[in-house]
Amino acid sequence: MHRYPIATAALLAEASYTAKKHASVKSKIKDSLDEDDVQAYFLTNGVLLIPGSNSVADYIRYNLRMIGLGKTRYRMSDEIYQPGASGTIWHQGFLAHAKVIYDWMERKNYKANYIIGHSLGAASTQILTKSWGVAGIGFASPRPRKTRGRVKNDGFCLCINRDDDMVCDLPGTFHHMGRVHRCKAKRSVFGPDHAMKHYVKVVEEQQEAGLMTKKWP
Template sequence: MHRYKISDAVNLAEASYSGKRHTSLTTKIKRSLDKDDVQAHLMTNGILLIPGSNSLMDYLRFNLRIMNIGGKRYRMSDETTQKGASGTVWHQGFLAHAKVIYDWIEHHDEKPIYIIGHSLGAAATQILSKSWAVPGIGFAAPRTRRSRGRIKNDGFCLCINRNDDTVCDLPTSFKHMGKVHRCAPKSSVFGPDHAMKHYRTAVADQQGDNTLPVQWP
């Protein structure tokens, strides 16, 4: 099983939003997906990068965050679930997002050796790490599955969530996939605390205190 340094995963997750435009990824991305408001990058070394929501349509289509737009409330509905191929009951929006990526990878007859995602990408990371039985790290990961208790291939994904990031606790009646590491920040964040730059700081603090391992798994 492939192991990867968590500090390097943080940098890749942050760089994934820029894709090949980011100097650290220019020559390392084998191919990229940008379809139906779903983005992903497969690196030449087999690592799959899944950035989070980067457009309003992402939020509305995949129900990542609670929003009020034009007086209408959009929210993650606990009733919006769907069974995956494994029989696991997933949040429908997250499953739809992950399936676009899964079909793209399978179309090229490939399989990643490791998955790294942030936010909406962390939701997909939880689902896809189970689907392919490969390790993954999800930063700022929302809850993805309705099923309770242990299920097959549970445990491949590590979810790294800040205690002050409310997205990580939604939807409230769902569960995370795999292992969850809750980060208690040394300093509070003024304003949004969901961005990767805040997770980079949290990981550095946690590893400095030896409360977060160097690599996963």
């Protein structure tokens, strides 16, 4: 099982939003996906990097939402799930997002040895670590799984969630995959606390305090 430094994973997740322009990442991109409002990067070291929501279309297609758009109302609901190929019951938006990435990787015959994602990307990270049986880290992870109890390949993903980030507790009756590490930041963020820069900081704080291991798994 491939191990990866958590602090480095956090920096990669932050850089994923500008990966093609980011000085330390762009030269490591073997291939990239931009299809159906899904973005992902397959790096030369075998890491699959999945950014989160970066457009209104992402929220409409994939995320939890409580907005009105024209005559269509998108609302937060626990009744939005469907079975995946594994038989596990998933949030249908998160499953649809993960499937675009899964199909791309399969078409290209790429084999990820590690997966890193943030937000919507963390939801897909949880699904794909189970699908491929590889380790991964999801930052600011929502809950993608409806099924209760343990399932096969449940333990490959580490979900790193701030305790002041409400997205990590949604949808309310769903569940995370793998292990959840809830981080209490030294200082709560005023305003949005979901951004990766806040997760980079809290990982640093947790590791300095000896509350978080250096690598996963």
